[in-house]
Each structure stands twice: as C-alpha cells, then as structure tokens.
Amino acid sequence: MTASPEKIFEALGDPVRRYILELVASGEQPAGTVVATVQQHTRISQPGVSQHLKVLRDAGLVSARAVGTRRLYALDPEGVAAAQVWLTGLADPLAQFAQPLDALATEVARGRRTRRADAPSPSAEESSGRDARHA
Known part of the structure; x- marks a missing residue:
C-alpha cells in the first residue's frame, strides 16, 4: 500500500x-x-488506543504483524519516507532536478574527454619548435 501525504x-x-x-520508533512493540x-x-481507553493504531496503519505509518494472539506494531519506513519526500518538496522545490542535473554534468564531462581524445595531437616537429621557443 502506498502511503499518501494527505x-x-x-x-x-x-x-x-x-x-x-x-513509542514504536524505538522498536517493535506489542499492542x-x-x-x-x-x-x-x-x-484513554484500550479501544481508543486501538482506533489510533488503526488510523496509523491505514495511513501507512505503522505496520502490524500477528504472533499467535498478539499483534506487534512497528514504524513503517515506507510511510515515513513518503512524508519525508513530501516535506523535502516544500523545503527544496528544486531537489527533484538534482539527479538529472548530475547526469547532465557527467555527460558534459564525458563529451569533453571524448573530444580531447579525438583531437589530433601535435606532431613531433611542432612540439620541438614550441619547446625551443619557450626555452
């Protein structure tokens, strides 16, 4: 189930x-x-706490697993990640473009290396003449 920010x-x-x-962020807890x-x-009553746990499960923030007659609750990392993604979008609206821009920078660097490798190297005579002028 995908957790919605709403x-x-x-x-x-x-x-x-x-x-x-x-409570459940510190580790899995029995109900x-x-x-x-x-x-x-x-x-708060026991049914009241159970209702809160149900809301948290439905939102994707906690998961529950049955062990015999007990239910163990734990923080659901997918729900927490969905909240973080949404909040990051508010705090840094350009974050979604960071990875594509990194890929573009890599391609630009690759193109430069290719052009340098394909460029004709100066002949031995040109190199020795240039070295003589700079000596």
Missing part, C-alpha cells in the same frame, strides 16, 4: 498518534505495551 499528515495531526509513533504506555501518558 492520510499521513492527517494521522499526524493528533498528539496521541504522534506519541504512539514515538498491550503500546496501550499501557499511552494510558500512562493520557486518559
């Missing part, structure tokens, strides 16, 4: 969800641990 930033708009992200830690931080 869903990501909508999910990040809630302080409880941001706190949950901070029970997430619920207990969030409940220590704020007054």
Whole structure:
C-alpha cells in the first residue's frame, strides 16, 4: 500500500498518534505495551488506543504483524519516507532536478574527454619548435 501525504499528515495531526509513533520508533512493540504506555501518558481507553493504531496503519505509518494472539506494531519506513519526500518538496522545490542535473554534468564531462581524445595531437616537429621557443 502506498502511503499518501494527505492520510499521513492527517494521522499526524493528533498528539496521541504522534506519541504512539514515538513509542514504536524505538522498536517493535506489542499492542498491550503500546496501550499501557499511552494510558500512562493520557486518559484513554484500550479501544481508543486501538482506533489510533488503526488510523496509523491505514495511513501507512505503522505496520502490524500477528504472533499467535498478539499483534506487534512497528514504524513503517515506507510511510515515513513518503512524508519525508513530501516535506523535502516544500523545503527544496528544486531537489527533484538534482539527479538529472548530475547526469547532465557527467555527460558534459564525458563529451569533453571524448573530444580531447579525438583531437589530433601535435606532431613531433611542432612540439620541438614550441619547446625551443619557450626555452
């Protein structure tokens, strides 16, 4: 599933969800641990925390995997990367052109090397005459 910036930033708009992200950013966490830690931080029910986890999953910011009857939550790197790409576009609107410009610079340098390699080299007489003048 591709994370959309709209869903990501909508999910990040809630302080409880941001706190949950901070929890799972340190490593994979069982749902029970997430619920207990969030409940220590704020007054919220277990179903309330579960709803926040669902919003984060739907936005692509966390992933969940089942191990027996437990669910383990972790930060989803694809969702975080999508948010970073969107923010980079705001902070540096020309960043999307950086790689093509690097490729252009490489091609220009390659063309210069080719022209130098194909250019006729001065004859031995021209070289010795030039050396005599500069001596």
